[in-house]
Amino acid sequence: MHIGLILYGSLDTLSGGYLYDRMLVQALEEAGHRVTLFSLPWRSYPRHLTDNWRPSWRARLLAAPVDLWLQDELNHPSLFWFNRILRTRHPAPIVSIIHHLRSSEAHPRPLSVLYRWIERMYLASVDAFLVNSHTTLATVRGLFAVTQGLEPTRWPAHVAYPAADHLPAQPEINAEAIAARALLTDRLRVLFVGNLIPRKGVHLLLDALARVGEGIELTIVGSLDPHNDYANFLQRKIRTLRLHSQVRFTGRVNETELVSLYRSHHVFAAPSYEGFGIAYLEAQRFGLPVIALTIGAASEVVIDGRTGVLVKPGDSAAIAAAFQRFSSDRNLLLAMGLAARLRYTLHPTWEESMGAAVRWLESTATPIGRAGEPSPGSRG
The missing domain is CATH 3.40.50.2000 (Glycogen Phosphorylase B;)
Known part of the structure; x- marks a missing residue:
């Protein structure tokens, strides 16, 4: 399977979210899948919103020969509007990797309202969620609770916890x-x-x-x-x-x-x-x-x-x-x-957690519904 991963900046960025993305890419490649990165430069939130109408970015994604899209949710301002075009004109399902919602942070009320609206628009434009915790999944579903006509549990979802065995810590502390x-x-x-x-x-x-x-x-x-x-x-x-x-x-x-x-x-x-x-x-x-x-x-x-x-x-x-x-x-x-x-x-290792995520992506990629009608059900 050829997978397109959309993110900001470099996959080597130092943060927990980017570490998660790196470990997922490693697991996908070890399972025999090909991953191509589609990167956008870091800019301000308002400038990221304009990416939705940038011709070169739109053309690149629409022409990409991928079987599955993975989008780091951090990129939501660049995709919240364009995803609707991508879903109707590109056959690959879209899975959002969600680490943390911007709208869950404290902001002045006008910004909070704006962030919730944009993030809800983005989440409604994808086909499934890969999340890092049950708390994150509940937060995602909570965004839809106030929106009539959108049942959040209809989006397939999988919880894949991060791990901590990536650090070179041998021998282990006793x-x-x-x-x-x-x-x-x-x-x-x-x-x-x-x-x-x-x-x-x-x-x-x-x-x-x-x-x-x-x-x-x-x-x-x-x-x-x-x-x-x-x-x-x-x-x-x-x-x-x-x-x-x-x-x-x-x-x-x-x-x-x-x-x-x-x-x-x-x-x-x-x-x-x-x-x-x-x-x-x-x-x-x-x-x-x-x-x-x-x-x-x-x-x-x-x-x-x-x-x-x-x-x-x-x-x-x-x-x-x-x-x-x-x-x-x-x-x-x-x-x-x-x-x-x-x-x-007692916590899963990266190999265990990302291995389960890869198997879920493999089984989920094909049956996901299209054009605004996600398949019912949830995993995780």
Whole structure:
């Protein structure tokens, strides 16, 4: 089968969503399928909307000799209108790979209304959904709940979880190493890994750190692009709160360096809404309890009170309380660390998860309905 994958920029882009896409492409190619990338340059949201009427882009897709379209949902502004033409003039079914809906984020009301409308238009224009969590699938279906005449369960769907066995972490950490790390009496070391953007909530970690005082360190892993306004804001906040001795920025790191950071820290914290949150699973692989949110898919990865702590959005006081508990009760830290490691071992590997996704795509590509009438049913 010849598959066309539509995305922005390079497949090698550093993010959890692009990692997912790379692992899916690898699994498809290992199964004997051919994958051709159809890439658009990164631009602003309004400029992406104009892609729907760009003649060269439309002509390229309509002439593509592919049997199946895979579209990263991140590209929805470039496809929300043109997909209706693509579906009627090109025989290949369209499957959307959905990691996270833009409309699920907090925006000013006018933008929220616009994003919901455009994203709903896009989702209604595809034939099936490949999603990274049950939370994401429920969010997708929730967009249709207010639209008369559209029954969201008629779109075939498959949940294929991300995994965390891509990191070069041999030998795997064991219970003895987790215990030795947890029972050390030095400062509690908290780790954040992710893009430095407002929705990731790093400022909440700084507020929590300011509440607990000295005795806890925070390492922030993420690109320190000088043009990143949020990264600059965080650095100013550190100066204002006088947290210089407790906070360290690493900038972007390679996989070997990331593994070393996971091994040397006690707790992972990322108080953001996530469609899945691969970093949560990566942290649990190394026996780190996770501090995450009660919303989003964190609850599919983190067991509150057993492998970590789930807090309400914006609640820096609850984050501070979790920091203090882990710092003062090292037996609790150890118990949750061991439970986190066990949780990771029970999770599917990339090979298992993407293998199931490939088999679903193979079985779904042919029977999908066309021209606005998706086949009934849902998998996953």
